[in-house]
Amino acid sequence: MDLHFGDSKPTDEERAAVDALLGPPESAWEAPAGEWVDRSADDLRWARGGRPARDRRDLLLPGLHAINDRVGWISDGALDYLCRRLTVPPAEAYGVATFYAMFSVRPRPATVLHVCTDLACAAHGAAEVCAGIEQRLGAGSGVHIERSPCLGLCERAPAALAVRAGDPVRTAVAAPATVESAVLAATSPDSADEEPPASLAVPQAGDPSLVLLSRVGVVDPASLDDYRAEGGYTALRRAFDIGPAQVIREVTDAGLVGRGGAAFPTGRKWQATASQPDHPHYVVCNADESEPGTFKDRVIMEGDPYSLIESMTIAGYAVGAHHGYLYLRGEYPRALARLEHAIAQARSRGLLGDDVMGQGYAFDIEIRRGAGAYICGEETALFNSIEGFRGEPRSKPPFPVEKGLFGKPTAENNVETLVNVLPILTMGAQAYAAIGTQKSTGPKLFCVSGSVARPGIYELPFGATLGELLELAGPPEKLRAVLLGGAAGGFVRADELDIPLTFEGTREAGTTLGSGVVLALDDTVPLPRILLRIAEFFRDESCGQCVPCRVGTVRQEEALTRLLERAGAEAEDDIALLREVGRAMRDASICGLGQTAWNAVESAIDRLGAYA
Amino acid sequence: MTTAESPVRGGAPAARHSTAVPLAPPRRLLEFTIDDEPVRVPEGSTILDACRAQGKDIPTLCQGDTLTPKNACRVCMVEVEGSRTLVPACSRRAEAGMTVHTDTERARHSRKIVLELLASSVDLSTTPRAAEWLKEYDAKPDRFGPQAARLNEEPKVDNDLYVRDYDKCILCYKCVDACGDQWQNTFAISVAGRGFDARIAVEHDAPLTDSACVYCGNCIEVCPTGALSFKSEFDMRAAGTWDESKQSETTTVCAYCGVGCNLTLHVQDNEIVKVTSPHDNPVTHGNLCIKGRFGYQHVQNRE
Numbered sequence: 001m002d003l004h005f006g007d008s009k010p011t012d013e014e015r016a017a018v019d020a021l022l023g024p025p026e027s028a029w030e031a032p033a034g035e036w037v038d039r040s041a042d043d044l045r046w047a048r049g050g051r052p053a054r055d056r057r058d059l060l061l062p063g064l065h066a067i068n069d070r071v072g073w074i075s076d077g078a079l080d081y082l083c084r085r086l087t088v089p090p091a092e093a094y095g096v097a098t099f100y101a102m103f104s105v106r107p108r109p110a111t112v113l114h115v116c117t118d119l120a121c122a123a124h125g126a127a128e129v130c131a132g133i134e135q136r137l138g139a140g141s142g143v144h145i146e147r148s149p150c151l152g153l154c155e156r157a158p159a160a161l162a163v164r165a166g167d168p169v170r171t172a173v174a175a176p177a178t179v180e181s182a183v184l185a186a187t188s189p190d191s192a193d194e195e196p197p198a199s200l201a202v203p204q205a206g207d208p209s210l211v212l213l214s215r216v217g218v219v220d221p222a223s224l225d226d227y228r229a230e231g232g233y234t235a236l237r238r239a240f241d242i243g244p245a246q247v248i249r250e251v252t253d254a255g256l257v258g259r260g261g262a263a264f265p266t267g268r269k270w271q272a273t274a275s276q277p278d279h280p281h282y283v284v285c286n287a288d289e290s291e292p293g294t295f296k297d298r299v300i301m302e303g304d305p306y307s308l309i310e311s312m313t314i315a316g317y318a319v320g321a322h323h324g325y326l327y328l329r330g331e332y333p334r335a336l337a338r339l340e341h342a343i344a345q346a347r348s349r350g351l352l353g354d355d356v357m358g359q360g361y362a363f364d365i366e367i368r369r370g371a372g373a374y375i376c377g378e379e380t381a382l383f384n385s386i387e388g389f390r391g392e393p394r395s396k397p398p399f400p401v402e403k404g405l406f407g408k409p410t411a412e413n414n415v416e417t418l419v420n421v422l423p424i425l426t427m428g429a430q431a432y433a434a435i436g437t438q439k440s441t442g443p444k445l446f447c448v449s450g451s452v453a454r455p456g457i458y459e460l461p462f463g464a465t466l467g468e469l470l471e472l473a474g475p476p477e478k479l480r481a482v483l484l485g486g487a488a489g490g491f492v493r494a495d496e497l498d499i500p501l502t503f504e505g506t507r508e509a510g511t512t513l514g515s516g517v518v519l520a521l522d523d524t525v526p527l528p529r530i531l532l533r534i535a536e537f538f539r540d541e542s543c544g545q546c547v548p549c550r551v552g553t554v555r556q557e558e559a560l561t562r563l564l565e566r567a568g569a570e571a572e573d574d575i576a577l578l579r580e581v582g583r584a585m586r587d588a589s590i591c592g593l594g595q596t597a598w599n600a601v602e603s604a605i606d607r608l609g610a611y612a
Numbered sequence: 613m614t615t616a617e618s619p620v621r622g623g624a625p626a627a628r629h630s631t632a633v634p635l636a637p638p639r640r641l642l643e644f645t646i647d648d649e650p651v652r653v654p655e656g657s658t659i660l661d662a663c664r665a666q667g668k669d670i671p672t673l674c675q676g677d678t679l680t681p682k683n684a685c686r687v688c689m690v691e692v693e694g695s696r697t698l699v700p701a702c703s704r705r706a707e708a709g710m711t712v713h714t715d716t717e718r719a720r721h722s723r724k725i726v727l728e729l730l731a732s733s734v735d736l737s738t739t740p741r742a743a744e745w746l747k748e749y750d751a752k753p754d755r756f757g758p759q760a761a762r763l764n765e766e767p768k769v770d771n772d773l774y775v776r777d778y779d780k781c782i783l784c785y786k787c788v789d790a791c792g793d794q795w796q797n798t799f800a801i802s803v804a805g806r807g808f809d810a811r812i813a814v815e816h817d818a819p820l821t822d823s824a825c826v827y828c829g830n831c832i833e834v835c836p837t838g839a840l841s842f843k844s845e846f847d848m849r850a851a852g853t854w855d856e857s858k859q860s861e862t863t864t865v866c867a868y869c870g871v872g873c874n875l876t877l878h879v880q881d882n883e884i885v886k887v888t889s890p891h892d893n894p895v896t897h898g899n900l901c902i903k904g905r906f907g908y909q910h911v912q913n914r915e
Contacts, residue, residue, distance in 0.1 A: 004824035006815065078814045089799030090815035091824065092792075098804040105816070135899035230632035373806070382780070390803065393684050395703060544783065544803070546686050548722075551729035554761050554808050577755065587698045587718060588686045595697060 002537060003089055005080050007033045014078035017070035017167075020083050020585055022056075022061055032081050053087040058406075060088055060096060061387030065330075065369055068148050069101050072110040072165030072541070079105070088388065099390045099543075101372030102147075102163075102330050110165040110339035111143045113186040114331065115177070118292045119483065120154035120449040122533055124176070125526050129158050132179035133186075138578035143186045149374065149537055150292035151175075151331050154449035154519075155201045161331060162186040171333040198303030201295065203456045206389045209425050211435070211443045213459045214417070216303035221338050224345045227306040233351065235425035238357045239314045247318040248274060250422060253334075253429035260286060260377075260414035261488065261514045263503050263593075266421075269411055272401035273319040276409035283316040283324040284386075284405055284412040285511060288377040292330055292537060293517035296445040297415035299457045301335035303330075305342040309365065311418035314425065316363045319411045324365040325381050330372050339367055374541035375606035378508050378591045379412045380404075381543065392545045393591035416445055416516070436462030440502035442518065450483075451476040451522035460501065467497030469518060481608050485514020485519065487534045488596035490603035511603065531601050533559045538597040549594025552585040556598065571611040578605075644710040653706050659789075662700040668714055671723060671745045673836050674784035677701035678897045682785045685730075687745075689722045689779035690714045698722055698799060706826040724749040732756045733808075734763050735780045740837030761808065767846070770819040773906045775828050775846040778811055780839035787812060787840060788832035793841055795899050799823040801831065812839075833888060833898050834903075842906075856878060863890060866904040871895065873904050884908045 009032045010018070024030050025048045028039040063082045067074050081446065083090045085404030097103050101111075130147060137143045143162075153159035156175035160182040164170045170187035173180040185192040196213045199205040199217025206217060216589050218224040227233075239247045252267025273281055285308065289297040296351055301308060312324045328336055343365050346352045354362045368386050370376050376385045380394035383405045404410025420442055424432045433441045440462035449455045452475025460469060466482060479494040490511040492499060499509045506513050521530065535557040544550045559574040559581075589595045604610040637655040646659075646666055653662040658681065663670050674685035674765070681703035688697035693711040698719060701712075706760045713719065725748055733755035736742040767777040783803065791801045800823050804813040810833035814823035832840045839851075850852040859880045866873045876888045885907050 002797070006822070079816070089802075089824065090799055091802040091813070093801035094813065094815045094817070099806050104827065119708075263838075342643045394699070539807060542807040544807040545785075545807070546783070547726050547729055548686055550783070550808055550810070551733050552725075555732075555756055555761050558756065558760060580721070581725055581729070584722045584729075588689050588722045588726060589697075590683070590686075 003083070003087060005033060005075070007518075008075075008077040008080050008346075009035075009079040010075070010077040011032055011071075012352050013607075014067055014071055014075065015081060016079070017066045018063060018082050018085060021066045022059065022222045025085065025318075028355075028577055030085055032077070032084070039207060041089065048087070053085070056086055057088055057388040058084060058095060058386055058606045061368065061371065064097050064100075064589060065102055065371065066101045068305075068371075069165055069169035070568055072112070073106065075105075075107075079153075086388075092389075096388065096390055097183065099372075099373065100330075101148075101562045103371055105298055106350075109142045109383055111138070111186055111189075112146055112163050113143050113182065114146050114148035114151060114158070114161040115182065116149070116151040116153065116159045116161075117147045117533070117538065119487070119519055119530060119533060120150070120293055121158040122530065123450050123519075123521065124157040126158040129160075129177055129182065133160070133182050136179060136183050137186060141187075141437060148331075149540065150290065150294070150367040151219075151300050151578045152289055152295040152329070154293055154295050154447065156196075157449065157455075160185060162189050162192070163335075164189050167314060171582070173334070181346065185542055201456045202303070203301045204458060208458050213299070213303075213457065215307065216299065219304065221303055221305050222341055224342070224349060227304075231426065232306055233357075235311050235422040236314055236317075236357065236424045237319055237353075237536065238295075240357060240361070240485050240571060244274065244320065246320045247314060247425070249331060250424055250429045251318070254424040254432040255439075256417065256420050256424060256432075257440075257503070258371035258413060259416035259420070259444070261291075261485070263513075265414060266417055269294060269401060269413070270315065270319050272399075273321075273409045274412040276402060277318075278402075280408055281319050281321040282408055282410040283319060283321045284382065284410055285312050285324065285326045285418060286379065286381075286412055286414040287326055287332075287335070287381060288382060289415070289515075290331075290370075290374040290377050290541075291488065291515045291517060292534075293449055293483065293486045293519045294447050294515045295449075296447050296457050296516060298332055298335050300415055300419055301332070302338055305338045306346065307419050307422060308339070309342050309346050310414055311351070311421045312365055313352065313363050314421050315411060315413065315418060317361055318408075320464075321411070322364070325386055325405065326365055326367045327376070327386060328367055328369055329377075330370045330522050336367065336369065343367065375543045375591075375593055378593060381591070382412070383410070390543070390545045393593075395590055407547035437500075437502050437504075439504045444513075446501070446503065446516045446518050448473040448518045448520070450520040451479070451525070452520050462502045463505075464501050465497060466492070466499045466501060468516070469501060470497065473518075473520075476520060478523040480521050480523040480527070481604075482524065483519040483600065485512045486517035486519075487537050487600055488592070489517060490599050491608050492603075493607055496607075506601070512599075527604060527608065528564050531604055531610060532564060534600050535560045535597075538593065542593060542597075546588070546590045546594065548585045548588040549590070549597065552581050552594065553597055555581050556601070560601065567611045569576070575605060575611060578602075642708045644706055644708060644712065644763055646712045647714055657706050658700070658702060659690060659692075659704050659706055659710075662706050662712075663690075663701060663714060668749070670701055670714060671727075671741070672702055673739070673782060676784060676786050676789075676834050676836075677901075678891050679786055679789050679834060682789065684785055685726070685782060687723055687726050687730075689719055689726075691716050691719050720749060724751050727751040728753045728755070730782055732760050732762070734782055734837070735777075736837065738780060738841075739782075739836060742837075765811075767768050768820070769846070771821050771844070772843055773902075774829060774832055775841055775843055776812070776820070777784070777839050777841065777846070780837045781812055782837055782839075783812070785837055786834040786836065790830045790834045790899075796825075796828055796830050796898070798824055798826050798828070800826070827902040827906060828898045828900060829887075829902070833900075844885050848854060848880075848885065854885075859885065866900070868901075868903040868907065873900055875900070875904055877908070883912055 159175035172185035430562035683700035766776040
């Protein structure tokens with residue numbers, strides 16, 4: 001490969017940002033274009049690039065973050081310099097940089113204010129807040145306003161996140177956001193109000209019956225000692241006692257299935273990964289929680305970060321991995337800070353590293369930040385993203401257990417699934433399986449938002465009904481509908497609250513649990529507008545790789561825009577069109593994003609009689 | 613891809629190439645059924661290979677005979693029993709015992725909609741067979757209305773050799789693969805942006821002349837829609853003088869160096885109008901360099 005890097009130069013700041021990540025250039029050949037003056041005798045015997053540099057392709061995304069964090073956008077010179085250091089072709093890096101919503105390759109102000117306009121926030125007046133902010137922070141204010149998809153702060157909707165580039169980058173969250181608090185967060189992130197503790201997102205906090213959320217609000221998320229005092233690391237100790245094969249057996253016997261939406265048996269996934277002859281094996285934690293209305297993983301990571309570190313270590317031990325990647329969505333600065341701290345603490349206390357707990361097992365975790373792309377929550381798109389490619393899904397087969405991250409056997413689980421492993425090991429598979437129903441075992445987290453009195457994360461054993469859950473959260477007086485499972489899920493009617501919240505129960509009722517979203521809508525919420533917002537979301541988040549999704553989501557949005565003004569007989573043509581396109585999207589798209597993009601709209605038409 | 617690994621089309625695997633190339637080791641045959649008929653194909657064949665060996669015509673756009681299947685266009689979808697979704701025939705390997713249906717209502721519906729989505733968003737006028745398929749599947753791209761979003765890109769004419777007309781681009785990724793690690797290893801182009809706004813671009817979305825492009829033209833060779841074309845073809849089409857029925861094709865050997873690449877000269881009115889290369893040539897597989905692809909003016913210089 002003979003790479004061409006162009007002659008645009010980085011600024012000193014951009015160069016410093018890249019060097020802070022990669023270290024100073026080892027040779028004048030790696031220096032920015034045109035700066036050959038300091039060439040030493042060694043440089044004449046130095047081969048640029050080659051395998052060592054190309055093997056670091058996975059540092060492309062962290063490199064783009066480094067530049068974007070420091071400067072606020074990614075210039076030609078900065079991108080070329082990063083490419084030169086990593087021997088990545090600039091065209092490919094440009095393709096990657098333009099893929100993510102949080103990066104810009106055009107100049108923009110150092111401060112970006114992401115104002116959430118997604119489902120839960122829309123139901124809480126995000127549109128007015130956004131308009132107010134735009135009025136206050138017009139041109140010349142030095143703030144770039146971005147209308148953003150779900151920021152995962154649904155319990156405090158409406159929400160805004162300010163990111164100010166610099167060294168270090170500063171962030172501030174305004175939620176619930178008013179025009180004043182959002183403007184303050186953007187113009188003076190250091191003096192913005194501190195976020196409330198994560199436990200405030202858990203209305204049941206302190207309830208002794210909680211299993212997964214038992215430590216949220218009880219322990220100091222920064223204190224490893226607190227975590228250990230509350231039973232932390234007993235599960236890992238038990239794992240070491242019984243050995244990897246028995247850990248997998250326990251997880252299998254417990255009947256744990258993935259909580260990310262696909263409900264795949266976790267034990268089977270681990271077993272399949274562990275038994276692959278190809279090495280190394282990897283463990284990947286999918287913390288790219290971007291489904292509108294979902295915020296449970298954030299609350300766990302913010303309120304009980306060590307539990308995730310411990311669970312990932314157990315997963316790594318079980319499948320024979322020595323390296324774990326924690327792929328965290330870019331919009332979660334507080335979760336990032338807490339996890340970074342927790343990993344450093346665990347490392348310094350011998351709970352991560354070459355010899356975990358003195359058991360001769362080596363395991364470490366690397367955090368990778370996403371940069372604003374819902375699609376990167378798809379398991380194979382996530383691998384591409386970590387590897388430094390565009391976050392486009394791969395076609396399956398081969399499945400990740402066979403060829404996953406870096407083409408190696410990989411077990412990928414989301415945050416909620418992983419933390420379920422702790423009670424499985426501490427209470428034993430039998431006791432765990434006794435919670436819930438026969439086919440849906442264990443406790444389950446639900447993200448309740450929208451028109452309820454006490455939005456937040458609720459933990460209930462599988463089998464509770466939708467009505468019981470809403471009762472806990474304080475349902476609205478006039479409930480119109482509930483969106484179950486997020487934008488990729490489906491609506492159910494207000495008279496269907498006896499649906500049991502289990503995988504089999506929701507399936508029987510023709511809907512899905514999805515990622516555990518329960519978004520209640522009262523009769524003041526304009527349904528056609530919500531449906532249009534869902535369509536906008538999918539159009540915006542489609543990676544564009546396959547035709548049914550890339551064009552289908554656009555045609556869906558166009559039809560729903562027309563339907564804002566239409567109903568009854570006038571709506572029939574567009575509904576027929578939606579059905580035909582939706583069916584092809586479900587049948588022919590490469591990944592779950594395109595396959596589910598029509599679910600919620602279809603359910604609103606069929607179950608709620610939208611546009612009737 | 614070496615010849616030994618190239619997908620073998622059905623029936624007679626060994627006889628396709630001369631003995632100058634090493635023969636692939638014998639491969640096991642798999643048995644499965646396509647449209648209720650039993651078929652036997654060598655292990656590693658795709659469903660599309662098997663269908664073609666059976667004489668079944670399945671539309672494909674992003675599939676390329678010299679490239680790893682990308683399965684991005686989704687027009688070759690077939691139904692495989694036991695699969696929740698339809699399956700791309702071009703990339704899914706045949707498995708023993710598989711039951712494939714190529715012409716069900718579900719598969720036809722999906723192809724029809726995908727063709728409609730494509731034809732309503734890009735210009736398929738120079739895509740071979742597109743008109744035929746639109747007719748066969750009764751696709752009506754106009755039904756999305758006059759307001760339906762289209763690419764509406766202006767052709768990029770920034771050099772004398774070739775034109776990028778992204779209004780015709782279906783994002784099949786073939787040019788990216790040919791320019792990248794599958795053939796040319798120049799990595800001058802990639803997909804930039806996301807979703808409907810995704811476009812093929814060089815670094816920084818610059819003109820081609822400021823990019824890493826080495827003008828091998830291998831991207832033109834694999835482009836299925838005419839989004840990439842010779843400047844000569846583009847100009848003649850604009851002038852209304854492009855006429856394939858008046859063209860003859862002559863395959864010869866490139867005279868520039870000793871490798872011996874095959875060139876197919878497309879000649880209209882005694883002028884070379886473009887140069888391609890046979891894909892079944894075991895040396896080049898259809899790839900050329902700038903000289904072979906574009907350096908033909910001296911042939912017709914009558915001065």
